[in-house]
Amino acid sequence: MLGYALKRIGAVIPLLVVISFLTFILNGLSPMDPAEVVLHAQGVPTITEDLIAATRSELGMDRPLLARYWDWLLSCLQLDFGSSYVSGKPVWSLLGPALMNTLNLTLVSSLFIIVLSIALGIVCALREGKWLDLSVRSVSFLLTSMPSYWLSALMVWYFSVKLDLLPTSGMDSHLSYVLPVAVIVIGYAGLYFRIIRSSMLSNLNEDYVLYGRACGLSERSLTIQVLRNSLQVAVSVFGLAIPVILGSTVVVENIFAWPGLGTLTVNSILNRDFPIIQAYVLVLAVAFVLFNTASDLLNTAVNPKLRKGI
Amino acid sequence: MKLLQRLMKDKLAAASLCVVAATLLIGLCAPLIAPHPPNEVNMELRFSGASWGYWLGNDHLGRCILSRLIYGIRPSVLWVLAALGATAIIGAFLGFAAGYFRGKTDAVIMRICDVMLSFPGYVMTLAIVGIMGAGLTNILIAFVMMKWAWFARVFRTAVMQYADADYVKFARVLGIGHIGIMTRHIAPIALPEIAVISSGALGSMILQISGLSFLGLGIQAPHAEWGMMMNEARAVMFTRPELMLAPGLAIIVLVSAVNFLSDGLQKALDPKLMLSEKRAKAGAGVIPPRLSGKEVA
Amino acid sequence: MNGMHVLEVEHLNIWEERSGRVLVHDSSFRLAQGECLAIVGESGSGKSLTCKSLMRLNRTGVRQSGFVALNGEDLSKLSDKEMRKFRGRRFCMIMQNGMSAFDPSRPIGAHLLETLGVHFNWSRAEMETRLTATMSSVGLKEPAVVMRSYPHELSGGMLQRVMISLAIVLEPDVIIADEPTTALDAVTAYEVVEQFMRLRERLGSAMIFVSHDLGAVRRIADNVLVMKDGGVVEHGTTKNIFAGASHPYTRYLVSSKQAMSRHFEQLMGDADVAKG
Numbered sequence: 001m002l003g004y005a006l007k008r009i010g011a012v013i014p015l016l017v018v019i020s021f022l023t024f025i026l027n028g029l030s031p032m033d034p035a036e037v038v039l040h041a042q043g044v045p046t047i048t049e050d051l052i053a054a055t056r057s058e059l060g061m062d063r064p065l066l067a068r069y070w071d072w073l074l075s076c077l078q079l080d081f082g083s084s085y086v087s088g089k090p091v092w093s094l095l096g097p098a099l100m101n102t103l104n105l106t107l108v109s110s111l112f113i114i115v116l117s118i119a120l121g122i123v124c125a126l127r128e129g130k131w132l133d134l135s136v137r138s139v140s141f142l143l144t145s146m147p148s149y150w151l152s153a154l155m156v157w158y159f160s161v162k163l164d165l166l167p168t169s170g171m172d173s174h175l176s177y178v179l180p181v182a183v184i185v186i187g188y189a190g191l192y193f194r195i196i197r198s199s200m201l202s203n204l205n206e207d208y209v210l211y212g213r214a215c216g217l218s219e220r221s222l223t224i225q226v227l228r229n230s231l232q233v234a235v236s237v238f239g240l241a242i243p244v245i246l247g248s249t250v251v252v253e254n255i256f257a258w259p260g261l262g263t264l265t266v267n268s269i270l271n272r273d274f275p276i277i278q279a280y281v282l283v284l285a286v287a288f289v290l291f292n293t294a295s296d297l298l299n300t301a302v303n304p305k306l307r308k309g310i
Numbered sequence: 311m312k313l314l315q316r317l318m319k320d321k322l323a324a325a326s327l328c329v330v331a332a333t334l335l336i337g338l339c340a341p342l343i344a345p346h347p348p349n350e351v352n353m354e355l356r357f358s359g360a361s362w363g364y365w366l367g368n369d370h371l372g373r374c375i376l377s378r379l380i381y382g383i384r385p386s387v388l389w390v391l392a393a394l395g396a397t398a399i400i401g402a403f404l405g406f407a408a409g410y411f412r413g414k415t416d417a418v419i420m421r422i423c424d425v426m427l428s429f430p431g432y433v434m435t436l437a438i439v440g441i442m443g444a445g446l447t448n449i450l451i452a453f454v455m456m457k458w459a460w461f462a463r464v465f466r467t468a469v470m471q472y473a474d475a476d477y478v479k480f481a482r483v484l485g486i487g488h489i490g491i492m493t494r495h496i497a498p499i500a501l502p503e504i505a506v507i508s509s510g511a512l513g514s515m516i517l518q519i520s521g522l523s524f525l526g527l528g529i530q531a532p533h534a535e536w537g538m539m540m541n542e543a544r545a546v547m548f549t550r551p552e553l554m555l556a557p558g559l560a561i562i563v564l565v566s567a568v569n570f571l572s573d574g575l576q577k578a579l580d581p582k583l584m585l586s587e588k589r590a591k592a593g594a595g596v597i598p599p600r601l602s603g604k605e606v607a
Numbered sequence: 608m609n610g611m612h613v614l615e616v617e618h619l620n621i622w623e624e625r626s627g628r629v630l631v632h633d634s635s636f637r638l639a640q641g642e643c644l645a646i647v648g649e650s651g652s653g654k655s656l657t658c659k660s661l662m663r664l665n666r667t668g669v670r671q672s673g674f675v676a677l678n679g680e681d682l683s684k685l686s687d688k689e690m691r692k693f694r695g696r697r698f699c700m701i702m703q704n705g706m707s708a709f710d711p712s713r714p715i716g717a718h719l720l721e722t723l724g725v726h727f728n729w730s731r732a733e734m735e736t737r738l739t740a741t742m743s744s745v746g747l748k749e750p751a752v753v754m755r756s757y758p759h760e761l762s763g764g765m766l767q768r769v770m771i772s773l774a775i776v777l778e779p780d781v782i783i784a785d786e787p788t789t790a791l792d793a794v795t796a797y798e799v800v801e802q803f804m805r806l807r808e809r810l811g812s813a814m815i816f817v818s819h820d821l822g823a824v825r826r827i828a829d830n831v832l833v834m835k836d837g838g839v840v841e842h843g844t845t846k847n848i849f850a851g852a853s854h855p856y857t858r859y860l861v862s863s864k865q866a867m868s869r870h871f872e873q874l875m876g877d878a879d880v881a882k883g
């Protein structure tokens with residue numbers, strides 16, 4: 001197991017290098033010269049060729065690509081992502097707190113999503129075809145077809161404006177979490193609840209349940225067996241889900257003015273603040289890879305069938 | 311055609327197909343159907359309710375909401391469909407090549423896919439839009455760039471199943487060329503599967519792209535787009551919440567229809583599912599690829 | 608006459624609740640003490656359903672009616688709880704595919720011990736001694752290792768033997784083997800059938816042997832029941848069925864088997880091989 005873990009972690013390193021390189025050359029896609037962007041952002045009135053050339057060398061852009069990549073990578077490893085074109089502040093001083101706020105939102109939401117979808121998945125699978133199962137499935141189907149911003153607007157209008165129960169935006173108290181978390185949970189729980197349900201159902205129809213029953217084992221014991229095997233799927237599904245949720249809170253953050261990565265990034269995109277966008281991509285891509293690797297390892301640890309191939 | 315016949319037996323799927331087809335048709339013929347030009351400003355009619363001339367009322371600039379809704383089909387649905395088509399074609403081509411030729415081709419294509427898929431899709435879309443600038447075209451380009459790898463991987467799995475079938479091996483022994491085998495033996499069987507996978511992705515794509523437009527990263531004013539219309543309505547959300555209603559319901563109805571259609575297609579493709587859903591073989595430890603690739607906007 | 612039969616099945620009907628489709632109609636048969644009855648027929652003929660309905664194990668949505676009695680006791684009158692006590696202790700099932708018959712995330716031993724724990728008040732040590740003894744008697748070399756193994760670590764033939772040894776410890780009245788050799792290769796299948804024959808000799812329990820392997824049926828069964836499209840088309844002694852069946856379907860089954868083995872013999876040039 002330890003050997004496998006080391007091998008798996010070893011395989012991640014080249015992937016991280018490729019990811020960081022792709023992120024680095026992302027700027028090359030821009031139709032505008034970064035030097036020009038900087039000058040625009042700093043509000044320089046007349047931009048001359050000389051000025052652009054001077055800024056280019058100031059930003060170190062006249063050096064070879066690989067040398068620049070190497071320097072960039074080294075400073076990224078020290079959490080130095082350069083400074084914002086717009087405000088001139090170090091990127092990490094803006095990105096770090098935003099990342100924490102988004103992580104909080106994501107983890108709280110994920111917790112609710114996991115609990116809710118496992119509970120609903122189990123209950124619905126055990127009552128397959130009954131009214132409870134049918135109604136939960138239809139509601140979840142409807143909710144996954146609903147744009148999250150529409151749902152958010154609806155909930156803000158009802159809970160904050162009409163009933164005046166919850167804050168409309170910001171991150172001031174625990175109550176601020178309620179609406180954004182609710183929107184994220186509604187968006188994802190339906191999806192993952194269906195995976196848990198179908199995994200439960202396919203397990204319930206496995207031969208081992210029939211044989212266990214034929215041996216006289218109690219339904220309770222069989223349900224536990226089915227649960228254990230279905231939850232193995234859940235581990236890998238949720239391992240993949242958390243980074244996906246982390247990356248897609250953008251819309252919800254914007255609506256609720258959550259001071260997180262999503263709000264920061266959309267503002268940076270509108271201002272063409274490249275260093276922030278670049279750092280955002282790098283941080284999330286790395287988080288994505290690390291979460292996936294961790295969930296893979298966890299999955300191997302709980303599933304004896306996978307352990308065999310090591 | 312058999313697929314279509316079986317699909318029509320499922321009433322919900324047939325109704326969904328009608329909704330989707332009608333939406334596409336209305337979008338294509340928007341200039342003929344829309345009662346008013348979508349960008350015609352009429353300040354006297356600001357925020358007026360439904361009337362005979364303007365069935366769904368007017369927005370903050372007095373523009374006809376119904377006409378904007380109809381014109382909005384073009385970027386919200388038609389262009390998304392085009393982008394999906396492009397993605398599916400690129401993905402199918404590479405996936406076919408990888409699944410059929412195996413060996414080095416497979417290894418190279420799949421390594422690239424691995425790297426592409428290790429970027430979270432939504433984040434990359436934002437990044438590409440951020441670097442290239444806001445706008446519908448850039449969003450669609452970002453989508454194609456991010457999604458092809460996922461399609462390629464799914465198609466590869468599908469093709470691998472069929473490439474191992476006995477009659478394909480037989481055809482290979484007979485000396486039928488690669489292209490002959492692919493077009494005559496593999497493509498016809500794999501195509502319905504591609505239809506199911508693509509229709510499954512369409513719903514979430516429509517949601518995501520309208521979400522980006524809602525954030526102001528997509529199509530720019532004054533063009534009509536469903537997400538954009540909601541963005542405009544958001545400014546007056548507390549005083550005129552009813553303005554969010556029409557574009558929101560349009561998206562919900564369309565996306566539900568697309569999702570039901572995709573479900574129906576899947577059932578029609580695999581009659582076993584129709585008899586009893588429990589036989590769905592989602593073996594322990596395996597995540598159904600269709601689901602794991604879905605994201606919610 | 609009645610008292611001599613371990614198992615009596617009369618007018619067994621099985622149908623799908625939702626569609627009303629009849630899956631097995633009006634089948635009746637009896638099983639005497641120590642008798643081995645083979646049920647043959649193509650897949651979908653209702654063999655497995657018949658077996659499962661004896662133990663009331665059909666999945667939800669499948670209903671059954673008719674009279675099933677074990678040692679004169681009407682099973683349809685039992686509550687679910689009473690029925691559960693019968694399963695395993697009085698009826699023992701041996702599944703087709705050993706690979707999928709055990710919980711994939713538990714060692715085999717956990718299932719075996721749990722089953723014995725349900726039916727007997729033995730200490731853990733006693734259960735283990737009995738299991739170890741029977742396992743070695745069916746040719747499993749290292750019983751302790753087998754008990755600790757997960758299903759995917761053992762072969763189909765080994766898992767089949769594990770199920771047989773569990774049946775030996777349980778000493779049931781009726782053993783139901785649902786296509787026990789189908790998933791195995793020819794050599795392993797031959798050995799497993801051998802084990803079944805020894806099992807019969809040892810326990811003296813009645814056995815229902817579902818199979819479409821007519822070679823195995825010929826070796827093990829006293830009587831044969833032929834099913835087609837959910838109905839019993841023929842019932843007779845093995846000898847009579849193989850010598851001259853009256854129903855055309857049975858004749859077709861037997862002749863196709865013979866044609867196949869003749870072809871096999873010609874290919875192998877060795878008549879002995881075909882008997883497996």
